[in-house]
Amino acid sequence: MDADETLDATGLSCPMPVVKTKQATDDLAVGDVLEVRATDPGSVSDLAGWADGTSGVELLDQTEDGDVYTHYVRRTER
Amino acid sequence: MSAESPEPTREELAARVADLEARLDDGDDADEDQPKLSIIATKGTLDMAYPPLILATTAAAFDWDVTVFHTFWGLDILHEERADSLELSAVGNPNLPVPNAVAALPGMDRVTTHMLERKLDANGTASVADLLETGIEMGVEFQACQMTIDLLDYDADDFYDGVTVGVGAATALRDMADADVQLLV
Structure with missing residues (x-):
């Protein structure tokens, strides 16, 4: 999936993957996609829960490759 | 409205509608739809x-919308000099692999603290300190209880910039009554 911005949250643990994703999506233009790379296994559930409970963002996909979890978040409105 | 009141003119009604619409717009700015979290932090x-x-x-x-009211040793979390040197108590902590008789030895809190820090x-x-600064940056309202600032001989200037001082139990209670989630830690 093509992303407009990338956030490296590898090595960070709860709550930082969610907190940094929130800060990064605040700077995102409407329609743009942020790719978040994390190694925290809890980030799969946490980022899905965060996106579900936060207006203006949408979780497009989550993938797992070895120890790295990649999440794609789009800003839908401001 | 009493029976004697004259009927309002169209202009007066239009002015009232404009006034009410302006008030509704003000209400939107207050983010009233957002859930509120109120935490009381008592431990340091x-x-x-x-x-x-x-x-x-x-x-x-x-x-x-988040408020954290810090009281007693919870104040140390907001204290510029103390926030980065909080300790883990070795005594009376059955989760640590240290018997109480050993945990009571001088310097043991330092050892267990160092272990947790690593x-x-x-x-x-x-x-x-990173979490606190991040919270302040994100608009979390951190409050330092005035009574315990005085009790522990702290000073309003001891706390991170952005921390609210000069607040007490009534402020915390009003905040909790207004919140959707209330926690005492």
């Missing part, structure tokens, strides 16, 4: 500093 040990800070920053990431760092867990 390294382990107990984390739950309020993690929940506060995460709630801020959800755009919630584990936190290796785990990629943010420091207490």
Whole structure:
């Protein structure tokens, strides 16, 4: 999936993957996609829960490759 | 409205509608739809500093309206000089692999604290000061209880910039009554 911005949250643990994703999506233009790379296994559930409970963002996909979890978040409105 | 009141003119009605619409717009700015979280933080040990800070920053990431009221040793989390040197108590902590008789030896709190600090760092867990500064940046309202500032001989200037001082139990209670989630840590 093509992303407009990338956030490296590898090595960070709860709550930082969610907190940094929130800060990064605040700077995102409407329609743009942020790719978040994390190694925290809890980030799969946490980022899905965060996106579900936060207006203006949408979780497009989550993938797992070895120890790295990649999440794609789009800003839908401001 | 009494029976004698004259009927309002079209202009008066139009002015009233405009006034009410303006008030509705003001209400929108207050983010009244967002859930509110109110936490009371009473502990100042390294382990107990984390739950309020993690929940506060995460709630801020959800755009919630967050207040953390710090009282007693919870004040140390907001203290510029003390926030980075919070300790883990070795005595009376059955979760540590140290018997109480050994834990009571001088310097043991330092040893167990160092152990936890190393584990936190290796785990990629943010420091207490980092979480606090992140929370302030994200708009979390951190409050320092005035009565315990005086009790512990602290000073309003001892706390991080952005921390609210000069507040007490009534402020905390009003905040809790207004909140959707209330926690005592």
